[in-house]
Amino acid sequence: MTVHPDTEAVAPAAATGRTRRQAYEARVRRRSTAVAAASTALVVLAIVTLVPLAPGWEAVKRSFFNGEVFAQTFPTLVQAFLWDLAIFAWSVPMITVIALAVALARDARSPALFPLKLFGMLYTDIFRGIPVILVVYLIGFGIPGLGLPRPWNSPYIWGTVALVLTYSAYVAEIFRSGIESIHDSQRAAAASLGLGRADTMRYVVLPQAIRRVVPANMNMLIALQKDVALLSFIGPVEVLRQAGVFKSLLANFTPYVGAALIFLAVTIPATRYADYLMARQRRERS
Amino acid sequence: MTRTTLLSGAAALALSATGAAAQNACTTGNTIEDGVLTIATGNPAYYPWVMNDDPESKEGFEAAVAYAVANEMGYSDDQVVWTRSSFDQAIQPGAKNYDFNLQQFSITEARDEVIDFSVPYYSAAAAVLTRQPTADAGATNSIESLSGLKWGAAASTTAPTMIENLIDPEDPLLLYDDSADVVEAMKANQIDASLFDLPTALYLSAVTLDDGVLVGQFPPALSENPDQFGLVLAEGSPLKTCVDAAITALEQDGTLAALESEWLAGATGVPVID
Numbered sequence: 111m112t113v114h115p116d117t118e119a120v121a122p123a124a125a126t127g128r129t130r131r132q133a134y135e136a137r138v139r140r141r142s143t144a145v146a147a148a149s150t151a152l153v154v155l156a157i158v159t160l161v162p163l164a165p166g167w168e169a170v171k172r173s174f175f176n177g178e179v180f181a182q183t184f185p186t187l188v189q190a191f192l193w194d195l196a197i198f199a200w201s202v203p204m205i206t207v208i209a210l211a212v213a214l215a216r217d218a219r220s221p222a223l224f225p226l227k228l229f230g231m232l233y234t235d236i237f238r239g240i241p242v243i244l245v246v247y248l249i250g251f252g253i254p255g256l257g258l259p260r261p262w263n264s265p266y267i268w269g270t271v272a273l274v275l276t277y278s279a280y281v282a283e284i285f286r287s288g289i290e291s292i293h294d295s296q297r298a299a300a301a302s303l304g305l306g307r308a309d310t311m312r313y314v315v316l317p318q319a320i321r322r323v324v325p326a327n328m329n330m331l332i333a334l335q336k337d338v339a340l341l342s343f344i345g346p347v348e349v350l351r352q353a354g355v356f357k358s359l360l361a362n363f364t365p366y367v368g369a370a371l372i373f374l375a376v377t378i379p380a381t382r383y384a385d386y387l388m389a390r391q392r393r394e395r396s
Numbered sequence: 397m398t399r400t401t402l403l404s405g406a407a408a409l410a411l412s413a414t415g416a417a418a419q420n421a422c423t424t425g426n427t428i429e430d431g432v433l434t435i436a437t438g439n440p441a442y443y444p445w446v447m448n449d450d451p452e453s454k455e456g457f458e459a460a461v462a463y464a465v466a467n468e469m470g471y472s473d474d475q476v477v478w479t480r481s482s483f484d485q486a487i488q489p490g491a492k493n494y495d496f497n498l499q500q501f502s503i504t505e506a507r508d509e510v511i512d513f514s515v516p517y518y519s520a521a522a523a524v525l526t527r528q529p530t531a532d533a534g535a536t537n538s539i540e541s542l543s544g545l546k547w548g549a550a551a552s553t554t555a556p557t558m559i560e561n562l563i564d565p566e567d568p569l570l571l572y573d574d575s576a577d578v579v580e581a582m583k584a585n586q587i588d589a590s591l592f593d594l595p596t597a598l599y600l601s602a603v604t605l606d607d608g609v610l611v612g613q614f615p616p617a618l619s620e621n622p623d624q625f626g627l628v629l630a631e632g633s634p635l636k637t638c639v640d641a642a643i644t645a646l647e648q649d650g651t652l653a654a655l656e657s658e659w660l661a662g663a664t665g666v667p668v669i670d
């Protein structure tokens with residue numbers, strides 16, 4: 111008895127309740143997973159075998175991947191990272207409020223409010239255009255130099271001010287792009303319902319605009335988490351500075367690798383979350 | 397008589413032969429560029445170690461020491477070439493772009509595992525720099541009074557460790573990139589005091605700060621773990637023996653002491669901390 115090749119293929123598929131198409135797609139997926147795994151393994155193998163063959167590998171390993179130095183410095187680095195987290199935590203609410211205010215100022219449509227609009231434009235132009243580290247230096251040393259009494263001249267305060275000013279400019283632009291992405295018909299519809307300008311902004315435009323820019327703002331949060339380390343230039347001994355101190359004490363760069371790992375432990379989950387939000391938004395829109 | 401002369405002549409010949417051989421090892425084949433000694437210093441290099449950021453002028457303590465070491469090793473002044481490097485470049489693995497590097501590198505055990513140090517060419521006293529308002533507020537040369545101050549320091553130096561070990565301040569340290577930033581923080585009243593090697597502290601108090609005061613010093617002779625500066629060479633550098641021999645010779649014939657008194661102003665008048 112001859113069996114038709116198709117019936118043989120159909121039978122198991124039918125048993126698991128899948129169509130032939132689904133079975134085929136599963137096979138293709140399995141194959142591409144296998145190919146991806148094999149090529150990744152090859153690349154990793156090549157790196158693992160070839161890099162140690164480099165003549166300077168032993169020296170690089172000693173100064174960048176020194177287990178002893180790592181174990182000795184890592185706990186202190188984690189402790190120093192708490193400063194980064196604290197500065198981050200108290201900066202974010204301030205950035206959100208100021209950025210939203212600046213974005214609204216730039217969106218002001220009444221002619222009488224033109225000075226507000228102009229201020230918003232100047233503000234974003236200036237603080238988006240200056241490197242963060244320069245703002246940190248200028249504000250962090252400059253304003254306390256005016257003769258403020260302690261504790262109001264603390265580098266923690268003025269460093270935070272510098273970060274908040276810079277990042278508010280970035281985030282304001284993101285908010286503005288969100289506000290502008292809401293079609294004018296929404297405002298028209300709100301007006302026809304009898305809502306005033308303020309209510310239209312508050313109940314119609316902003317809820318949609320803010321939701322739309324959440325993924326972009328997640329990226330800003332990740333960037334901010336890294337830029338907190340710039341405050342080390344004006345005094346605070348946070349993780350980057352602590353790693354630098356260990357580096358010069360031990361003449362070894364391993365503490366920097368430790369600091370990088372600590373940052374990754376925070377930023378990778380945050381990045382994945384931002385990716386997830388963006389994917390969800392794509393699905394909702396399509 | 398003739399015999400002894402002959403013998404002593406032979407001995408002299410043998411001596412000069414070994415002398416020439418030693419000099420050959422120092423002047424040929426072991427430098428990064430043959431017949432040239434490449435010396436690195438900081439960017440910028442600070443007074444009074446190098447005057448006007450111009451080491452070729454041979455002015456300033458380290459510039460003068462560098463030329464003296466080069467001459468002792470058998471290089472003429474024209475065979476010395478200067479380059480610049482940061483601290484990180486001095487300790488990173490891989491090929492170096494200098495034969496030796498001097499920018500007040502303190503010799504420590506941990507650093508010695510990664511790079512080679514020459515024998516020390518200077519032992520520095522550590523001095524406490526503050527401003528007049530802090531001194532007026534009652535800062536004195538006692539550990540008790542000093543530990544109540546707000547301290548800052550340059551992060552890549554040995555100062556943070558020395559402050560923690562010797563003074564143990566009540567408030568946490570603030571750390572900065574270099575001495576210029578430390579002074580800026582002092583002007584902004586964010587810190588009261590910092591620790592520098594004495595020549596740097598004298599310079600900062602006299603030139604950079606309008607109202608700088610040195611309230612005290614830890615002299616090297618009394619300190620358990622004095623701050624000693626050494627030339628930095630690449631790990632396993634073949635020049636180490638030559639450089640060590642040169643510095644030892646300069647120390648024994650009094651050259652180092654003479655250069656010290658020429659370039660590093662006297663530290664008398666700064667009270668010792670107890």
